[in-house]
Structure formats: structure tokens, C-alpha cells
Amino acid sequence: MTVLLSFYDWGQYKGIVPELTLKNWREMVADDYFYTVYMRTFRIAVLVTLASIVVGVPEAYILNRMSPVWRSVSLLAILGPLLVSVVARTLGWALLFGSTGVVNQGLMKIGLISSPLPFMFTETGVVVTLTHVLVPFMVLAVWAALQRLDPQVENAAGSLGASPWTAWRRVVLPQIIPGMLSGSVVVFALAASAFASPAIIGGRRLKVAATLAYDEFLNTLNWPLGAAVATLLLVALVAIIVGSNRLIERRYAQVFE
Template sequence: MSLVASERNAPYWLAAPGLLVFLGLVIIPLGMTALLSFYDWGQYKGIVPTFTLKNWVEIATDSYFFEVFLRTFRIAILVTVATILIGVPEAYILNRMSPGWRSICMLVVIGPLLVSVVARTLGWALLLGSTGLVNQGLIALGLIGAPLEFMFTETGVVIALAHVLMPFMILAVWASLQQLDPQIENAAMSLGAGWWTIWRRVILPQIVPGILSGSIIVFALAASAFASPAIIGGRRLKVAATLAYDEFLNTLNWPLGAAVAMLLLVALVAIIVGSNRLIERRYAQVFE
């Protein structure tokens, strides 16, 4: 009996180290941050460990916080749409390449992830500036007469975030394409289907799970991004992550910063879980 019991408990013992690390590095800090969000704060008295809803009421009633969170999720949605429009065709092309070229292109795709986020974002700042390569190139081609405003705008932030998050979408869609039988396209073509029909009715429905999983990853990372909005957006273009940073390190209002961070986390979890439930329900209705 002891041998049987030890075999039953073996998975729990094997998972225990990982659970302890997760508990110590994720759950406990999140719990402390949530508790901190209910503390009071004053400019002269500092943090006061008394329970209060003042921080949450301030966020709920001040239109400034609503504007910041609206901008945060608007940027995240635009980044997600941009990665879908560019990443899905790119993943399809990547899947059709020969192994040699695919390896080279895969290195190019994941290249942004191999560069420091600060160095990469500063590079985009140099490219998107009024005297940067993008504006100067467009002026040289005669497409514009004056430099476009990319810096300190949502457009610049979306471009920078879409660049760094594109690999997550491409890899997710490419993983779905790996499960497809290449002969399905040939069979559809032999039945008289055109390229657009094959893509819309044969390929796209089967890679939707990859698109959805990539969208969730991209949306969550874009909504919680800090470096790119801080450098490209500047101090005028606040998002939730930079707002929490300012509250922690500039105004030293840690309870309010903790409330902003927890609200962002709760909103992301609610959006991701809600979208998953909606998608699973629609898929269940389709396959019933």
C-alpha cells in the first residue's frame, strides 16, 4: 500500500518545487501589491497601513485614469490587428519556404527578441524622428512635403510594439500551419477552387486557433508594455504601465500605483478569460 501511495503522490512531489517558486515569485508579490492598493498615502505622512478605498475611488471617478486605460487598450488592439494582418501571411509564406531559407527567415523573424528592449526602442526613436530615416526617405521620394509626427504619438508606439511582438503571432500561426496536410491545398485546387477560396475556406479556418492564441499573447504584452510607450510615447502619452511607474517612483504614491497595476492585471485577465470563453462557445456551436 505504501508503494501505491508513493506512486500516487509522486506527481505532487515533482510539481512541488515549481509550485513553490511560482508561489514565492508570483502569488505572494501579487498579494502584497493588492494589499498595498488599499493603504492610505499622504505627501507628508507617506504610506499609512490602514484599510481605505480612496485609491480605487480616485481611479473610478477621475476621467484621467479612464483616458489612460482607454489609450492602453486601444494601442493593444491596434498592435494585435497589425500583427494579424502582417504576421499571418508571413507565417504562411514561411511555411511554404524550403528548409534552408526558412531557417534564415526564422532567424530574421525572432531577431527583435534577441535585442535589448531599450536598444531596440531607441533605434525606433531614431528611425521615426523628424530627421529620421523614415521621414527623410518619404521626403526624398516626394511622398510627403513635411516630416510626419511619429514620436510621442500612438502611431509610433503601435509601430514599435508591432515590430517586437510580431514574432509571437508568426510563431503561433506557423505552429498551426505545421499541423496541416499540404495535400489539402492540392485537393482543393484539383476541384477547381481558386487561391483566394483555398485560403479563405480551407487554410484560414484551420489556423484560427493559432491566430487566437497569438492574439491573446500579443494583446497582453502590448497592454502591459513599458519601455516602448515610455520612450516612443514620452511623458505626454501615458499608458497604464508608465502611469504605475510614475506613481511608484516619481510621486512616490505607492498605494495608487499598486491600484493602477492591479486594475490593469484584473482587466487583462477578465478580457483574456472572457474572449476564451466566447471563442470556445462559438466553436462548440459550430461543431455540434
């Protein structure tokens, strides 16, 4: 229904007209504004995915080597962001990021900065906020891959003279790459389609595809254009995820054959 709606006409006085037209799609292709919004959306999603890999993979590795008691406590802490309402969590980050928030005031008191850093209404603030909530998905995916890894294999590499870094890079990393890939797909898709965090932290000036579709549906009431924005986001996500997975898996197979 949403795809069909994207091909309908719309006017400020006539409303939605159920006549098939490419007007909405031509408008998105011709207007650079939509290109900017989608590039920002996918740039933020890529940065959140990379940050989740940098933070989540070591977390999963350390989690896997913990004792069962500490592992349970740490796992609860990692999954903590998922237990809090997305709105409450994002508003909490807004309080931290504000010019009078804990982050800026703390950095100013210890002398690292002389004026507040612009976290609010910036891509940096959105990336940090989304990374906070999406890292658990990366941790769980990598941890599941580590469960299938025999710890004695890593010990055997050490007994043969490999350094801890070499053993991790040559033995552990190749076997957890599938978990990293599956976690990256989930994180990228959720980051690209996120609404609450970009809407609150990014504000009205820092538009992404989800907030743009929301505005078209509920502010301008141009439902066909909003449907076209949402449909294009879905198609782009599917194309990017399927294409990158095939490319990475092909290269991964060539390297380790």
C-alpha cells in the same frame, strides 16, 4: 502584496499608512484621467494585435511553404527583434521616427510628404514599435498551427476546382484560427503591459497604464495608488482575455459545426 498595498492610505508627509481604505480605488473611478489612460492602453493593444495578425499570418503561411534552408534564414530574421535589447530597439525606432530621421527624410526626398510626419509622441509610433517586436509571437503561434495541417488537403481543394484564395479561406484559415487566437492573447497581453516602448516613443504626455504605475511608484512615491493602477490593469487583462476567448471560441464552434 501589491493587491494589499493598493488598499493602503498614503500622504505626502505621512507616507504609506497600513490602514485599509478604498481611497485609491475611488480616486481611479472618479477621475476621468485614469479612464483615458486605460482606454488608450487597450486601444493601442487592440491595434497592435490586429496589425500583428495582418503581418504575422501571411508571414507564417509563407514560412511554412519555404524550403528548410530558407525557412531557417527567414525564421532568424523574424526572431531578430527578440534578440535585441528592448531599450536599444526602441531607441532605434526613435531615431527612425524623428523629424530628421530616416523615415521622414526619405519620404520628403521622394516627394510623398512636404513636412515631417508626427511619429514620435503619438499612438501611431507606439503601435508600429510594439508591432515590430510582438509579430514574432503571432508568427510562431500560427506556424505551430500550420505544422498540424496536411499540405495535401490544400492541394486536394485545388484539384477539386477551388481557387487559391478559396482554398486558403475554406481549408487553411479554419484550421489555423486556434493559433491566431493563442497568438492574439500573447500579443494583446504584452502590448497592454508594455513599458519601454510607450515610455520612449510615447513620452511623458502619452501615458499608458504601465508608465502611469511607474510614475506613481518612482516619481510621486504614491505606492498604494501605483499598486491600484497595476492591479486594475491585471484584472482588466484577465477579464478581457478570458471573455473574448470564450466568445470567439463559442462563435467559432457554431460556424464550423
